[in-house]
Amino acid sequence: MIAGAVLSVGPLVRFGGPTPADVVVTLLAWAPALARARAPLPAFAASASVVVGWWLLHGLEPRHLLPAGAAVLLLLVWVVDRCGPRTAAAAVATCLAVPLLAGAAALAGRPGAAAVVPLAAVTVTAAVVGRDRRTRRAYLVALEDRALRAERERDARARVAVVEERARIARELHDVVAHNLSVMTALADGAGFAPGTAQALEAVAQIAATGRQALAEMHRLVGVLRTDDDPAERAPAPGLADLAGVVEQVRAAGLPTVLTVTGSPRPLAAGAQLAVHRLVQEALTNTLRHARGARSAEVRLDWRAAELAVSVTDDGAPAAAPDRAGPDRAGPDLAGPDRAGHGLVGMRERVAAWDGSVTAGPGPAGGWRVAAVLPLAAARAEQDGTPVAAP
Numbered sequence: 001m002i003a004g005a006v007l008s009v010g011p012l013v014r015f016g017g018p019t020p021a022d023v024v025v026t027l028l029a030w031a032p033a034l035a036r037a038r039a040p041l042p043a044f045a046a047s048a049s050v051v052v053g054w055w056l057l058h059g060l061e062p063r064h065l066l067p068a069g070a071a072v073l074l075l076l077v078w079v080v081d082r083c084g085p086r087t088a089a090a091a092v093a094t095c096l097a098v099p100l101l102a103g104a105a106a107l108a109g110r111p112g113a114a115a116v117v118p119l120a121a122v123t124v125t126a127a128v129v130g131r132d133r134r135t136r137r138a139y140l141v142a143l144e145d146r147a148l149r150a151e152r153e154r155d156a157r158a159r160v161a162v163v164e165e166r167a168r169i170a171r172e173l174h175d176v177v178a179h180n181l182s183v184m185t186a187l188a189d190g191a192g193f194a195p196g197t198a199q200a201l202e203a204v205a206q207i208a209a210t211g212r213q214a215l216a217e218m219h220r221l222v223g224v225l226r227t228d229d230d231p232a233e234r235a236p237a238p239g240l241a242d243l244a245g246v247v248e249q250v251r252a253a254g255l256p257t258v259l260t261v262t263g264s265p266r267p268l269a270a271g272a273q274l275a276v277h278r279l280v281q282e283a284l285t286n287t288l289r290h291a292r293g294a295r296s297a298e299v300r301l302d303w304r305a306a307e308l309a310v311s312v313t314d315d316g317a318p319a320a321a322p323d324r325a326g327p328d329r330a331g332p333d334l335a336g337p338d339r340a341g342h343g344l345v346g347m348r349e350r351v352a353a354w355d356g357s358v359t360a361g362p363g364p365a366g367g368w369r370v371a372a373v374l375p376l377a378a379a380r381a382e383q384d385g386t387p388v389a390a391p
Contacts, residue, residue: 025054029071036078044075044091052098069098073126080130081137088130095123158345165346169353239273240265240301243280247299250284255314256296257284263303272379275350276301276310276372279358282347283312283370291316291368308374315367347372354379 029050032043051069076095080088099119243259250257268276280299287297294316302309347370348358356374363369 025050029069033071033075036075040075040078040082041087041091044072044079047075048072048094055098073122076123076126077130077133080127081133088127092123092127095126096120099123161345162349165349168346169350238277239270240268240276242277243299243301246277246281246284250288250297253288255288255294257299258296259299259301261301261303263301265301265303266376268308268374268376268379269354272354272374275354275356276308276374278350279310279347279370279372280312282344286370287312287314287316287368293317294367306376308376308379309371310374311369311371313363313367313369315365317367 029047032046035043051072072095076091079091083091099116102119103116247257247259284297284299287294291314294314297312297314300309300311300313302311344358344360347360351358351372351374354374355378356372358370358372360370361368
């Protein structure tokens with residue numbers, strides 16, 4: 001503001017000054033500009049009062065109006081930028097009154113006619129600049145608000161996807177565990193009718209009672225996760241033996257797919273088999289929907305000494321998204337209807353439940369590769385005797 005005041009005093013040298021009064025008026029006109037950010041309208045009113053009052057006291061002579069009036073124009077920009085439309089219009093009208101008075105004075109024979117057009121032009125220019133600043137500021141605020149809302153919506157969708165996938169996993173694991181508990185209860189009830197000692201009969205009866213209690217508790221706690229009564233969701237959980245059917249579905253959809261098994265298969269828990277089955281389903285579904293130019297795919301199960309390695313590869317062009325975003329491709333909905341870009345989340349949740357890990361990315365020879373590793377120590381079937389059929 002000091003620099004503005006000095007620059008305003010300088011041109012007065014042309015008019016035979018500046019006088020001490022000119023310096024004082026110039027400083028008084030620029031001083032309210034210090035408060036332009038906090039109170040633009042009061043600052044504009046104070047500066048305009050000083051300049052117009054000084055001008056009127058000297059008979060509307062242009063020398064006593066310029067160049068200290070630049071402070072008023074600067075504050076006019078801030079008023080139009082920060083205040084409401086009515087306030088801004090009043091401020092512009094106040095500034096336009098000056099060239100109107102100068103024109104009226106010129107018609108009465110006073111000097112100053114040459115200043116009418118420049119004064120009107122700079123006033124309109126200041127108003128346009130202020131309006132432009134207001135528009136740009138509102139646009140930036142809108143962009144920031146839109147970005148924040150988009151970020152919140154993205155986080156909300158991610159949380160909903162995790163919750164829905166965990167609910168689906170809990171529902172399917174509930175079916176597996178409930179089935180095993182039902183079998184245990186039935187066997188224990190049957191054993192109770194076999195001849196034996198009283199202690200054996202009491203122990204068998206206790207096993208049956210415990211099985212019934214666990215089954216009832218499972219239905220009561222996990223049953224709230226069920227959102228519908230679709231009989232298809234109550235069917236036995238699929239396992240490794242059903243992978244051949246998944247591969248056949250993909251072949252029928254037009255993508256040549258092979259299933260390769262190496263090593264010696266070992267019994268796996270039903271939940272672990274379900275995790276592998278869903279991973280293969282989801283990976284092949286993503287290949288059908290999003291792989292551009294895919295001509296073939298391979299599902300590989302590698303039984304190792306301490307782990308099962310599962311990989312699904314294709315030769316399509318990968319796209320940048322969590323699942324392999326891109327234009328949808330027609331194909332069978334192998335993994336269910338809620339695959340809206342969060343299938344990788346479900347893969348990781350399922351495999352992590354068995355201490356495994358999942359990676360997804362471009363394959364070493366091109367295309368796309370989804371790979372998972374399940375430690376057999378966590379995933380091996382213990383008491384259920386679940387067979388692992390060669391797919």
